[in-house]
Amino acid sequence: MSINGTAIAILLISFLVMILLRFPIAYAVALSSILCLLYQGLPLTTVCQQMVKGISSFSLMSVPFFITMGCLMGSGGISDKLIALADSCVGWMTGGMAMVNIVASYFFGGISGSASADTASLGSILIPMMVDQGYDDDFSTAVTITSSCEGLLVPPSHNMVIYAMSAGGVSVGSLFLAGYVPGALLAVSLMIGSYVISKRRHYPKGDKFSLKRLFKQLGTSFWALAAVVIVVVGVVGGWFTATESAAIAVIYSLIVSVFIYKGLDLKGVWKTLEQCVDTLSIVLILISTSSIFGYCLTTLHVPDLAANAIIGLTDNRILIALLLNVILLFLGCIMDMAPIILIATPILLPIATSIGIDPVQFGIMIVLNCGIGLLTPPVGAVLFIGSAVGKVKMEKVVKATLPFYACMIVVLMMITFIPQISMFLPKLLMK
Secondary structure: OOHHHHHHHHHHHHHHHHHHOOOOHHHHHHHHHHHHHHHHOOOOHHHHHHHHHHHOOOHHHHHHHHHHHHHHHHHOOHHHHHHHHHHHHHOOOEOHHHHHHHHHHHHHHHHHOOHHHHHHHHHHHHHHHHHHOOOOHHHHHHHHHHHOOHHHHOOOOHHHHHHHHHHOOOOHHHHHHHHHHHHHHHHHHHHHHHHHHHHHHOOOEOOOOOHHHHHHHHHHHHHHHHHHHHHHHHHHOOOOOHHHHHHHHHHHHHHHHHHHOOOOOHHHHHHHHHHHHHHHHHHHHHHHHHHHHHHHHHHOOHHHHHHHHHHHHOOOHHHHHHHHHHHHHHHHHHOOHHHHHHHHHHHHHHHHHHOOOOHHHHHHHHHHHHHHHOOOOOOOHHHHHHHHHHOOOHHHHHHHHHHHHHHHHHHHHHHHHOOHHHHHHHHHHOO
């Protein structure tokens, strides 16, 4: 085996071994990279240089602002208002509370951008509410965790910013626009699955639809939903960058949460900012250590080798696209979302573009694949959170989630093979 081949083996095998041994992902990424560099005889100062380089990015500055915005809005009494708005929209249907759960996740995801935050915040309210109304606890939890993935697609999602940075030169505004239709399609797919199950199990309907009630709830929720409009319209319209829009959104969220909805006081703001720092530290550590890993992959020409290997298996574009999804789904079972985006994007994006997949479309594919991974054992963070919030055994939740996995895979295939789903809005508005 050549020196490069041995170095690649050391990098990848040591990484997988540490993942299987349940090392924290940042440690696994960093240690495997260090072993690879030591074998190649490169100075360890490279580690520090690449870590600093990885987080020295202007576009990356928007990530802490988006995380702070989500924390402030999530802690500021927004959840109840969005649930009421969703109830006024779809609560009248069969399995009404399941529909409310799904639609509320679409609204809340546009504010938090986090599946974990969605599950923890909305799940703590909706799961007990659904159980009290006669829904099974495993079904209620399954609906909550699967619908939380809508928030990964609906802007402003900080994972979109991480992908844009990893892909290099991809427009954040285009990614934001590209997520709306796939997010709505995912919501509709989950609603269809919920409706079928609700009919079979005779779950209850909610109150009759009232246009007056809908307008009332829209008026109440307007201030929360306006935060998303500020970010998306500002970026797409070219009035300010993603970082500037995120900073403005933080100030707006603070004003809304403290002075309009009055869900936070000064003490609550400081506590929320502490949570933001905890979350942000994890994200930045992952980005910096993944930068070393990416450097090793690049210098060893792993992206080129992977592209040649996959294309060598088949030249059928459909099979290559399916294979890309299988790889991402597998990675989602053993890794968290941010490191997958950071590590897999430089390897798989050239392959995707070689078969005609637009980088923006591929970004949506990666995010949805990673979202499904968050719901799958053994490393499904959202699965664990949902199980804890719903007080249901994980095995029972996984079994109840199986029909929803099918719904999500159908949407994933549609996004993969029908580019217009992702590209319609960017092409229409980003001219």
